[in-house]
Amino acid sequence: xxxxxxxxxxxxxxxxxxxxxxxxxxxxxxxxxxxxxxxxxxxxxxxxxxxxxxxxxxxxxxxxxxxxxxxxxxxxxxxxxxxxxxxxx
Numbered sequence: 001x002x003x004x005x006x007x008x009x010x011x012x013x014x015x016x017x018x019x020x021x022x023x024x025x026x027x028x029x030x031x032x033x034x035x036x037x038x039x040x041x042x043x044x045x046x047x048x049x050x051x052x053x054x055x056x057x058x059x060x061x062x063x064x065x066x067x068x069x070x071x072x073x074x075x076x077x078x079x080x081x082x083x084x085x086x087x088x089x
Contacts, residue, residue, distance in 0.1 A: 005044035012038035
């Protein structure tokens with residue numbers, strides 16, 4: 001990964017939900033909610049006041065409106081502060 005987050009920032013790849021729900025109902029993109037689960041793909045070095053506790057490969061839950069979305073090499077990612085992460089799953 002060529003992108004390296006700074007300070008206490010974390011780069012997460014969102015885990016997308018299935019396209020088809022139970023009963024065969026297909027939900028259009030406009031009606032879907034943003035994913036709130038993801039896999040940590042890069043971690044900043046942290047600061048002396050805020051050391052980073054998550055590691056690359058951790059599955060995490062984050063807030064609905066957390067972070068900044070970006071695309072890199074055709075994949076979607078989120079960059080957020082570690083404080084935006086709610087839990088490690």
